[in-house]
Amino acid sequence: MSIETTTHLNFDGQARAALDFYASVFGGEVASMTYGAMGASNEPDWADRIVWGQVATDAGLRVMAFDVWPGQPYDQGTNAFYVYVHCDDDAAELERYWAALSEGAEIRQPLGPSAWAPLAGQLRDRFGVIWALDVAAPTE
Numbered sequence: 001m002s003i004e005t006t007t008h009l010n011f012d013g014q015a016r017a018a019l020d021f022y023a024s025v026f027g028g029e030v031a032s033m034t035y036g037a038m039g040a041s042n043e044p045d046w047a048d049r050i051v052w053g054q055v056a057t058d059a060g061l062r063v064m065a066f067d068v069w070p071g072q073p074y075d076q077g078t079n080a081f082y083v084y085v086h087c088d089d090d091a092a093e094l095e096r097y098w099a100a101l102s103e104g105a106e107i108r109q110p111l112g113p114s115a116w117a118p119l120a121g122q123l124r125d126r127f128g129v130i131w132a133l134d135v136a137a138p139t140e
Contacts, residue, residue, distance in 0.1 A: 001090040008064040008084045008132060012074040015050035015065040028057035041070050082130030091119050091135050098133055101125050
């Protein structure tokens with residue numbers, strides 16, 4: 001089993017510009033999905049905002065970013081990023097991490113199936129750090 005952590009930056013309308021900037025600095029390509037394309041928001045002002053995006057380079061740099069959900073509070077000092085833990089295929093290992101991190105935590109997204117992964121969840125741990133965890137979708 002292997003795991004990786006990826007810095008995930010949160011923005012309020014600037015995710016696309018930030019990802020483009022990071023790609024210009026580090027190389028690599030921007031991959032992204034908008035709220036509108038995903039059907040995640042019916043609000044017209046949110047159609048072109050980024051619900052998922054990342055820059056990945058051949059050298060191994062990866063940074064992810066999105067525009068916080070409509071109605072989600074945003075304060076760059078307290079909701080600017082979270083630690084993203086991605087497991088290749090070991091749901092049991094991810095569940096162990098989740099159980100440990102959950103003690104005294106605020107659950108922001110319960111661990112369960114999601115649109116992008118068979119198992120995903122998000123919480124703010126007892127120290128105020130936001131963690132997002134998921135297991136890779138099976139490949140054919």
